[in-house]
Amino acid sequence: xxxxxxxxxxxxxxxxxxxxxxxxxxxxxxxxxxxxxxxxxxxxxxxxxxxxxxxxxxxxxxxxxxxxxxxxxxxxxxxxxxxxxxxxxxxxxxxxxxxxxxxxxxxxxxxxxxxxxxxxxxxxxxxxxxxxxxxxxxxxxxxxxxxxxxxxxxxxxxxxxxxxxxxxxxxxxxxxxxxxxxxxxxxxxxxxxxxxxxxxxxxxxxxxxxxxxxxxxxxxxxxxxxxxxxxxxxxxxxxxxxxxxxxxxxxxxxxxxxxxxxxxxxxxxxxxxxxxxxxxxxxxxxxxxxxxxxxxxxxxxxxxxxxxxxxxxxxxxxxxxxxx
Numbered sequence: 001x002x003x004x005x006x007x008x009x010x011x012x013x014x015x016x017x018x019x020x021x022x023x024x025x026x027x028x029x030x031x032x033x034x035x036x037x038x039x040x041x042x043x044x045x046x047x048x049x050x051x052x053x054x055x056x057x058x059x060x061x062x063x064x065x066x067x068x069x070x071x072x073x074x075x076x077x078x079x080x081x082x083x084x085x086x087x088x089x090x091x092x093x094x095x096x097x098x099x100x101x102x103x104x105x106x107x108x109x110x111x112x113x114x115x116x117x118x119x120x121x122x123x124x125x126x127x128x129x130x131x132x133x134x135x136x137x138x139x140x141x142x143x144x145x146x147x148x149x150x151x152x153x154x155x156x157x158x159x160x161x162x163x164x165x166x167x168x169x170x171x172x173x174x175x176x177x178x179x180x181x182x183x184x185x186x187x188x189x190x191x192x193x194x195x196x197x198x199x200x201x202x203x204x205x206x207x208x209x210x211x212x213x214x215x216x217x218x219x220x221x222x223x224x225x226x227x228x229x230x231x232x233x234x235x236x237x238x239x240x241x242x243x244x245x246x247x248x249x250x251x252x253x254x255x256x257x258x259x260x261x262x263x264x265x266x267x268x269x270x271x272x273x274x275x276x277x278x279x280x281x282x283x284x285x286x287x288x289x290x291x292x293x294x295x296x297x298x299x300x301x302x303x304x305x306x307x308x309x310x311x312x313x314x315x316x317x318x319x320x321x322x323x324x
Contacts, residue, residue, distance in 0.1 A: 005059070006030045008235075009076055011067060011114065012087030014038065016189045017129070017182070019050035021084060021228050022060060028232070031059045033076045037066040039106070041090065042192050050189050067110035079122035082235050085114045086129045088160075091193060092279040095156035107159035108166070115170040115177070125176040127234045130164055130243060132183040132220070132284050133157035142220075142285040145181070145243050154279030164243060171242060178240035180231060183247035183286045187224035187306060188313035196221075196307070199258060200314040203265050213276035215255035218283045222248035223301035223309075233295040241294055247286025250303040257307065264308050265315075 008025055012018040013034025025032050034051070038044045054060045065073040067087055077083075089095075089106035111128065118126045135143045136151035152158050167177045190197040202209035230246045262269055291297045301309075 010084045014047035018086045077121035083126045092154040111163045130179040131160045134161045142287040144287045178234040179243040183220040208270040220247040223306035226299040244291045245286040
């Protein structure tokens with residue numbers, strides 16, 4: 001008798017990482033229910049385009065629902081299902097001021113409701129997206145899950161740290177949960193507000209790019225397929241750790257990234273400099289030893305190859321729009 005396919009519910013399915021994860025799961029034979037509420041953080045058309053590769057796929061269905069307010073999505077859960085909870089209100093800079101209420105609702109409250117629903121439905125595991133933002137500006141690098149202090153510098157980072165505390169509470173109650181601290185995920189379909197996407201757009205359109213600070217701030221860049229692979233492995237491992245760093249292993253300054261992209265396109269980028277933004281950290285760097293040992297995972301896409309793929313995607317997207 002053929003084994004029944006694995007079933008998953010993916011929140012934030014129309015987002016950057018979520019859409020790539022849904023495609024990977026379907027390719028691996030899973031049946032997937034995607035949930036997304038299509039917030040106005042960036043255009044709905046972009047999110048719908050993210051799901052174009054799943055159009056007509058019989059193993060994928062999409063529910064439009066608000067995790068923090070609606071209950072219809074809970075009916076899609078079955079005992080033994082896996083939940084991949086990627087939905088969140090993103091953005092460090094936007095989390096200051098009155099907009100924090102949205103972050104508290106869509107990150108903290110929504111996560112609590114997902115964990116409650118997972119326990120009630122008898123789900124086998126919840127894999128959810130935390131963030132490197134929980135570390136803030138660390139005293140030492142690279143950051144390690146078990147020894148680096150958590151000191152977020154933005155309200156967004158605070159919500160992610162609070163979600164980690166929530167996950168601990170539900171884990172103590174018997175729910176199998178694995179959190180992933182993603183470090184600057186990039187690649188095709190990256191959100192339009194993120195720096196690498198904006199740099200690529202500025203290069204392709206021959207427009208200036210506004211750079212915050214001196215450009216020597218550095219990040220541990222993680223290509224999206226590597227982030228997806230770690231996410232899937234966290235669902236399949238027998239006994240996951242509470243949280244894993246997911247980093248690409250190739251730290252680079254913003255100026256180095258710009259130089260690589262200029263060389264790939266064969267064109268210079270005009271820079272307009274302004275001051276550093278509050279909430280931005282100076283550096284991120286991940287120790288991924290735990291993910292290597294526990295998940296058998298390692299990043300496979302180097303920074304230059306990943307940047308070339310993202311630039312090609314932005315360029316193709318621009319050409320399609322120019323023709324239209």
